[in-house]
Amino acid sequence: MTDEELITLALDDNEDALKSLHERYFDVIYNYVYLQTRNHHDTEEVVQDCFCKMAFNLHSFDNKSTFKTWFFTICRHTLLDFHRKKKKKSAAPTTGLYTNIASNSRSAEDEAFRHKSPVIDAIYVLKKDYQDVLLLRFVQDLSLAETAEVIGKSVFAVKSLQKRAVKKLLTIVNERVEDYGE
Numbered sequence: 001m002t003d004e005e006l007i008t009l010a011l012d013d014n015e016d017a018l019k020s021l022h023e024r025y026f027d028v029i030y031n032y033v034y035l036q037t038r039n040h041h042d043t044e045e046v047v048q049d050c051f052c053k054m055a056f057n058l059h060s061f062d063n064k065s066t067f068k069t070w071f072f073t074i075c076r077h078t079l080l081d082f083h084r085k086k087k088k089k090s091a092a093p094t095t096g097l098y099t100n101i102a103s104n105s106r107s108a109e110d111e112a113f114r115h116k117s118p119v120i121d122a123i124y125v126l127k128k129d130y131q132d133v134l135l136l137r138f139v140q141d142l143s144l145a146e147t148a149e150v151i152g153k154s155v156f157a158v159k160s161l162q163k164r165a166v167k168k169l170l171t172i173v174n175e176r177v178e179d180y181g182e
Contacts (some may be wrong), residue, residue, distance in 0.1 A: 003067035010058055022051060025068075029075055032140055035120070036079050036131075046082050050075045069146045076132070076150055122172040130165035137162055 001020070009017035029050055034043040053074050061070055123131055129151075136147045137158075148158045 004063065007058060007061060007067065010055075018055060021054075021067075025071060026051075028140065029071070032072070032075060032135065033079060035135055035139060037082070038124075042082070042086075046075075046078055049082075050078050053078060065149050066146065069142070069149050072136070072140070072142065072146070072150045073152075118176060119169070119173060122169055122176065125172050126165060126168055129161055130168060133158060133161045134165050134169065 003021070006017045006021050010021065030043060030047050033046045033050070034040070037043050037046060054071055057074070061067060123134055126134070132151050133147060136142045136150055142150065144155050144158050148155045151158070153161070
């Protein structure tokens with residue numbers, strides 16, 4: 001069954017259709033969000049928000065793009081909101097020794113993820129636009145047009161961002177390889 005058929009059924013209050021959309025997209029969305037949050041608990045929270053927003057706004061899906069592109073757009077906006085809120089929380093003054101230690105320490109999960117792939121690790125040094133383009137294009141395998149739609153830029157802008165992002169990523173990886181060899 002196609003996404004569009006499932007959407008039609010879901011809009012007619014067919015819970016099985018909504019479950020099917022969830023099953024079809026859960027792993028892809030989870031991986032996308034995890035690569036952006038690098039934390040299991042944050043990922044669960046954001047993914048839940050993404051699926052709630054998708055279900056709540058399903059009536060506004062207009063078939064101008066694919067469902068996948070539309071859903072990734074929701075996820076990207078949800079992630080931006082999450083990072084904005086998290087940044088606001090971390091900007092709040094902290095007091096006490098334990099608060100400062102906790103805010104500076106990394107979980108074992110975060111450390112393991114950080115060392116999972118030197119290329120993925122290097123991606124997080126890049127600015128946000130570069131990260132978005134690389135993760136959507138090469139990890140999530142979205143086309144140039146789909147990526148452009150998700151991030152709200154033209155295909156030409158995505159091509160340009162992708163070229164600059166790859167060039168910068170190669171520079172970072174090469175520097176790290178040289179540093180490792182010394």
